[in-house]
Amino acid sequence: xxxxxxxxxxxxxxxxxxxxxxxxxxxxxxxxxxxxxxxxxxxxxxxxxxxxxxxxxxxxxxxxxxxxxxxxxxxxxxxxxxxxxxxxxxxxxxxxxxxxxxxxxxxxxxxxxxxxxxxxxxxxxxxxxxxxxxxxxxxxxxxxxxxxxxxxxxxxxxxxxxxxxxxxxxxxxxx
Numbered sequence: 380x381x382x383x384x385x386x387x388x389x390x391x392x393x394x395x396x397x398x399x400x401x402x403x404x405x406x407x408x409x410x411x412x413x414x415x416x417x418x419x420x421x422x423x424x425x426x427x428x429x430x431x432x433x434x435x436x437x438x439x440x441x442x443x444x445x446x447x448x449x450x451x452x453x454x455x456x457x458x459x460x461x462x463x464x465x466x467x468x469x470x471x472x473x474x475x476x477x478x479x480x481x482x483x484x485x486x487x488x489x490x491x492x493x494x495x496x497x498x499x500x501x502x503x504x505x506x507x508x509x510x511x512x513x514x515x516x517x518x519x520x521x522x523x524x525x526x527x528x529x530x531x532x533x534x535x536x537x538x539x540x541x542x543x544x545x546x547x548x549x550x551x552x553x554x
Contacts, residue, residue, distance in 0.1 A: 409421050412424070453475075456471070457471075
């Protein structure tokens with residue numbers, strides 16, 4: 380059974396859009412430094428700043444050093460594991476995937492700390508629908524009617540304390 384090339388093209392177009400829409404949006408945003416006009420003014424200002432070249436050079440040095448060190452570590456390790464220790468391959472692959480997984484875990488914990496039920500982040504954006512969805516998905520399930528009536532805030536807390544500004548940290552002891 381032959382697959383239809385339509386689906387291949389569909390997924391290819393989705394991938395191209397997923398990659399290029401943020402790049403185009405960033406370019407468009409950077410060209411709106413002057414209200415109502417598309418100009419390269421932001422680039423002119425950036426390239427005239429002497430600190431830009433210093434910081435860009437510093438970033439380039441670190442990028443090149445990172446590439447060199449990574450190649451010096453990864454190529455011999457991959458060669459050694461492939462030829463001498465084939466049973467260790469799953470463990471080495473697991474360790475090499477950790478840098479991709481750990482940032483997501485740290486980001487999730489940071490969002491939980493910021494938008495969780497007992498933080499200032501939730502109080503800051505409590506009127507928006509995104510705050511409602513985010514805090515509900517993080518486990519803040521309650522109406523908060525008692526808290527609103529008693530303390531003047533509409534936050535529901537797992538720890539049953541006053542409001543996010545009263546050292547309400549017992550929620551985080553579970554993590």
